[in-house]
Amino acid sequence: xxxxxxxxxxxxxxxxxxxxxxxxxxxxxxxxxxxxxxxxxxxxxxxxxxxxxxxxxxxxxxxxxxxxxxxxxxxxxxxxxxxxxxxxxxxxxxxxxxxxxxxxxxxxxxxxxxxxxxxxxxxxxxxxxxxxxxxxxxxxxxxxxxxxxxxxxxxxxxxxxxxxxxxxxxxxxxxxxxxxxxxxxxxxxxxxxxxxxxxxxxxxxxxxxxxxxxxxxxxxxxxxxxxxxxxxxxxxxxxxxxxxxxxxxxxxxxxxxxxxxxxxxxxxxxxxxxxxxxxxxxxxxxxxxxxxxxxxxxxxxxxxxxxxxxxxxxxxxxxxxxxxxxxxxxxxxxxxxxxxxxxxxxxxxxxxxxxxxxxxxxxxxxxxx
Amino acid sequence: xxxxxxxxxxxxxxxxxxxxxxxxxxxxxxxxxxxxxxxxxxxxxxxxxxxxxxxxxxxxxxxxxxxxxxxxxxxxxxxxxxxxxxxxxxxxxxxxxxxxxxxxxxxxxxxxxxxxxxxxxxxxxxxxxxxxxxxxxxxxxxxxxxxxxxxxxxxxxxxxxxxxxxxxxxxxxxxxxxxxxxxxxxxxxxxxxxxxxxxxxxxxxxxxxxxxxxxxxxxxxxxxxxxxxxxxxxxxxxxxxxxxxxxxxxxxxxxxxxxxxxxxxxxxxxxxxxxxxxxxxxxxxxxxxxxxxxxxxxxxxxxxxxxxxxxxxxxxxxxxxxxxxxxxxxxxxxx
Numbered sequence: 209x210x211x212x213x214x215x216x217x218x219x220x221x222x223x224x225x226x227x228x229x230x231x232x233x234x235x236x237x238x239x240x241x242x243x244x245x246x247x248x249x250x251x252x253x254x255x256x257x258x259x260x261x262x263x264x265x266x267x268x269x270x271x272x273x274x275x276x277x278x279x280x281x282x283x284x285x286x287x288x289x290x291x292x293x294x295x296x297x298x299x300x301x302x303x304x305x306x307x308x309x310x311x312x313x314x315x316x317x318x319x320x321x322x323x324x325x326x327x328x329x330x331x332x333x334x335x336x337x338x339x340x341x342x343x344x345x346x347x348x349x350x351x352x353x354x355x356x357x358x359x360x361x362x363x364x365x366x367x368x369x370x371x372x373x374x375x376x377x378x379x380x381x382x383x384x385x386x387x388x389x390x391x392x393x394x395x396x397x398x399x400x401x402x403x404x405x406x407x408x409x410x411x412x413x414x415x416x417x418x419x420x421x422x423x424x425x426x427x428x429x430x431x432x433x434x435x436x437x438x439x440x441x442x443x444x445x446x447x448x449x450x451x452x453x454x455x456x457x458x459x460x461x462x463x464x465x466x467x468x469x470x471x472x473x474x475x476x477x478x479x480x481x482x483x484x485x486x487x488x489x490x491x492x493x494x495x496x497x498x499x500x501x502x503x504x505x506x507x508x509x510x511x512x513x514x515x516x517x518x519x520x521x522x523x524x525x526x527x528x529x530x531x532x533x534x535x536x537x538x539x540x541x542x543x544x545x546x547x548x549x550x551x552x553x554x555x556x557x558x559x560x561x562x563x564x565x566x567x568x569x570x571x572x573x574x575x576x577x
Numbered sequence: 578x579x580x581x582x583x584x585x586x587x588x589x590x591x592x593x594x595x596x597x598x599x600x601x602x603x604x605x606x607x608x609x610x611x612x613x614x615x616x617x618x619x620x621x622x623x624x625x626x627x628x629x630x631x632x633x634x635x636x637x638x639x640x641x642x643x644x645x646x647x648x649x650x651x652x653x654x655x656x657x658x659x660x661x662x663x664x665x666x667x668x669x670x671x672x673x674x675x676x677x678x679x680x681x682x683x684x685x686x687x688x689x690x691x692x693x694x695x696x697x698x699x700x701x702x703x704x705x706x707x708x709x710x711x712x713x714x715x716x717x718x719x720x721x722x723x724x725x726x727x728x729x730x731x732x733x734x735x736x737x738x739x740x741x742x743x744x745x746x747x748x749x750x751x752x753x754x755x756x757x758x759x760x761x762x763x764x765x766x767x768x769x770x771x772x773x774x775x776x777x778x779x780x781x782x783x784x785x786x787x788x789x790x791x792x793x794x795x796x797x798x799x800x801x802x803x804x805x806x807x808x809x810x811x812x813x814x815x816x817x818x819x820x821x822x823x824x825x826x827x828x829x830x831x832x833x834x835x836x837x838x839x840x841x842x843x844x845x846x847x848x849x850x851x852x853x854x855x856x857x858x859x860x861x862x863x864x865x866x867x868x869x870x871x872x873x874x875x876x877x878x879x880x881x882x883x884x885x886x887x888x889x890x891x892x893x894x895x896x897x898x899x900x901x902x903x904x905x906x907x908x909x910x911x912x
Contacts, residue, residue: 223771225772225776226776322771322772323769323772324769324770325768325769325770326770402605402608402612403605403608
């Protein structure tokens with residue numbers, strides 16, 4: 209595909225109580241424009257990935273909102289797909305350039321979540337689930353706990369093995385200046401953290417975060433995007449064919465490898481959607497990095513692909529709409545050799561995996577340098 | 578010199594164990610108690626409220642002085658319009674020639690009264706003024722605040738003569754920070770979760786404290802005791818540590834460990850617990866905190882003539898009887 213990332217930037221992620229969504233967006237977009245050596249007037253369109261601006265902030269119309277804030281008088285769109293909003297926005301931006309509609313497109317992922325009580329955020333996030341799940345009183349930790357239980361039952365996966373994912377991601381995050389958490393974890397610390405939705409404990413769960421990330425795509429040379437694929441599955445877990453795989457991930461991954469002309473073995477690093485530790489395990493298997501049920505054997509071991517060098521959602525933070533774009537920013541930094549202490553050696557092929565809800569939407573991007 | 582002439586406190590005798598509240602909501606009692614650092618909290622009797630508690634505290638602070646100002650600070654005044662202060666004044670029998678005012682500022686209502694009355698005394702406009710912090714703190718069942726919201730009262734008579742502890746200096750730190758609030762007509766307060774920590778409690782407590790240390794040219798090591806507002810067992814300990822105080826300097830004030838957080842009476846009760854044990858010529862550093870937000874900081878120095886309050890705070894803490902969760906719901910008028 210004749211499409212490249214020519215600019216990329218991210219804010220730090222965290223509890224940014226003193227920083228407004230406008231300021232976050234400006235920081236990310238101005239950073240990306242600077243990175244691309246472009247000015248505001250060079251931009252032809254703006255795609256904004258975000259999930260909760262309406263439910264938590266009373267503001268839905270984000271295309272126009274951020275176009276005004278950023279000084280772009282251009283076509284602007286809000287794209288929503290729960291926690292996959294960022295990658296979906298990028299997918300749409302890519303299509304608009306490939307279709308010849310726009311030349312230089314800014315994709316902004318932004319989310320502001322920490323100004324609200326956790327209960328209110330958890331309720332709003334259930335907008336990504338099915339009505340039946342909402343009526344049953346489920347929240348996302350609960351839904352992923354079901355997936356964890358199924359995996360434990362079928363493959364003997366243990367809580368300690370899931371905890372190892374959090375430990376590894378916090379280690380990566382400690383090397384990332386933009387990460388929300390810099391603390392080093394141990395399996396023991398994870399095991400002793402409070403139960404949120406059994407078997408998931410506090411430290412098995414990604415946090416509530418604020419942040420923004422932006423990339424600029426065009427046909428000019430940069431880091432090449434060789435695949436951008438979306439797949440969907442049933443909204444609710446009850447309607448899934450299997451609880452030990454995310455079919456949307458598998459489909460999106462397989463189609464992406466085909467489009468890119470690579471296989472899972474060629475991937476040097478992958479930013480996957482570890483909203484909960486079990487989610488990373490499922491992603492590693494469903495993206496073909498390991499056989500089903502065997503992902504836990506490779507966690508923390510050296511070898512390719514390196515999973516979540518940014519710290520993932522768990523360590524870096526998960527401002528929902530920003531995550532999908534942050535993943536691509538991380539890939540771009542890695543592929544350019546600018547990832548500092550967390551640089552993956554000889555990084556050539558990178559994969560970003562962004563999931564909406566409990567697997568109802570999955571988006572996979574593959575980038576190559 | 579202007580300072581505390583005498584003081585009085587009152588803690589209702591009923592206690593509910595946090596573990597019993599946790600078990601009612603199917604939460605792990607060990608986890609709740611461990612994270613809050615509190616085992617039990619005080620509960621008002623079914624016929625007690627901020628007014629009765631204020632009265633009990635104030636009675637033991639007065640020894641016939643002519644009170645010319647009476648301020649009552651609370652966030653559970655029984656009336657939105659009708660003064661608690663004159664009900665208490667009437668029952669204390671202080672006559673009619675006094676300034677009465679009801680104050681509200683979350684948990685620091687009464688310490689604002691301390692500063693105001695200190696000013697009136699220092700200006701020689703009044704001889705004695707009484708400030709009372711009192712609360713029967715309300716919290717929504719199943720909310721995290723249910724574990725710590727408690728009841729107590731503390732009264733301080735300020736004046737120029739027969740001073741037990743001189744007021745050396747004071748500062749305040751105030752801002753518009755919406756960490757915890759209750760709209761008029763709404764029964765239970767709302768709070769902003771983790772936002773109540775660093776941007777709220779710590780910014781204001783440390784702000785007022787550092788200002789006071791600078792103003793007086795003092796360091797923590799030159800001071801004998803410290804008292805901080807106590808919403809849970811962790812915050813005052815963190816604040817003390819960050820200002821350079823030792824755990825020994827803080828320990829006598831930590832009434833929260835035994836009875837929870839009685840809101841407007843919290844830091845004032847902590848101060849009383851320290852005055853109960855302080856020796857003459859000792860310095861006490863005290864910082865209150867009220868959500869919304871603000872902190873009042875005070876540096877006191879005991880004189881050679883401390884009029885200790887009886888029964889002591891320790892004795893009042895020990896005078897207790899346990900109730901169960903149903904009893905708690907009845908006594909706090911939820912059922």
